[in-house]
Amino acid sequence: MSLLWRLASRAGPAALLAMVLHLYLQRRQAAKEKAARALTMNLPGTLGSYWLGETLAFAAAMREFERERFARYGNAFYTHVAGKNVVFVADRASADFVYKAPETLIQAGTFDTFQALMKDSVLLMTGRDHRQSRLQITKVLSDAQLDANLRVLQDVFGDKLRAWRGPVEMHSALKDVLFTGACRVLFGLDAELFGTVVRTLKDLSAVYGKGFFALPVDLGDYSEFGRALQAREQLVLFIRELAVRRRSQPDMYKQGAPDLLQLLLDLRNEDGGVDDVDRVASNAQTLLFGATDTTASLVAHALLRLHENPAVLDRVRAEFQSTLGTGPLPAATLQALKLPFVDAVLRECLRLRPPFASGTWRTAVADVTLPSGYVVPRGWMISVAMDFPQNHDAEAFPEPDAFYPNRFLPTGSSAAHADFDGALNPFGRGAHGCPGKGFALAEAKLLLALIVLRPNKAFPRLVAVPQKWCDKPAHEAAEGMEMIF
């Protein structure tokens, strides 16, 4: 007591109180840590510091965070980020288990802030709701629809690329091209209305996107997160209005091939009826948002690798020319985009840097025992890694850090080409696996073809700049590096 008294008189009562509180919280955290270890059956990891856990390190650089911990702990570890206890897994058996688990064990579910930003999105749905939305989305993203829309995408991409002036920041420029392409295939629309719709949606989407990496404080207009929540609502409302207008004037929009919004409005669901406009608007918004950032990352990465590997670029160019010719670009078809070497290049890029920054997120709704014997306690989240260490396994991928597309050719050294989606995980799998994979790969090939063939020599040069993504890319362009295709 006398020691405390002396300390209090020297440091002041406030400092002493802070110290006592700190000691108390530390002890509580140690007890929580012990409980976490017992509950998970001694899974390695740490909850980090009280309250924040390891949130700051995770938010600062997700890929680095995971890479460093998988190297330290092996294929699974636990931590606490953004208010949730999370188990990260990176082995094939756990991934298969999580993706196949029934919804009585594991459901879609992510951090509260992401959950708020993605309210009503198919990504977070479960049960019948998910089945219904998923069915409609899969139909509008089918190969037949993709083939019907390739020409539209080719025209939009060509126009946008020709308008690039001087050095462009590669990733954001590609995002802009892909966003405009997605708007065109989703909403069709005549030229005048199209410009206004794209501008409105682009502005709202930019505010919305920032919310995912903002402080999770909803102060309406006064905080980034609050503005993002409002933007999401306005986005869905805006699309909803387009949908309502179509339902009230059906004949106006029925000329020519239907755009994806029209398909979403017309398709019969499993009850034999059509979806209500709220569901249609929410699904259209998810498609718009899902279609851009990830595909832009893939193409940006591919261009960088092609620039660094002239022999690979030559071979890519030759393969494009073999089906698309050397003159003005004909209308691309899915058949003409069946290109084993270009596919191998894209796969190698997806292996070395999967566009999804961190894993896919799920929540355990019961205590779940993983194949490894570790347990994910009820209420905890599970993240299945997209990257590390499986992508860099030297047995599956000899010289794993090298950019070597040939490994994914049918005759290549790696067996992974036969089971790409199982051996690697860039598009997720199971009930929520990416239904836009075909679209993404076709868009990536169209963009690469337009850029590397430069059919009318009218495209300006490309300048790569280090990409200002939220997390450190595994492979960055050197400052000011120029890429001229």
Ligand code: HEM
């Ligand atoms: C390289 C590009 C892309 C990558 C790497 C990618 C990756 C992914 C991944 C990993 C998931 C699974 C999320 C989970 O399991 O929680 C997913 C879901 C989804 N993706 Fe993609 N995606 C890409 C492009 C696209 C495109 C172009 C579209 C639409 C045209 C799209 C639409 C969707 C939708 C709607 C879902 C949610 C599916 C569901 O919850 O049932 N994606 N994507």
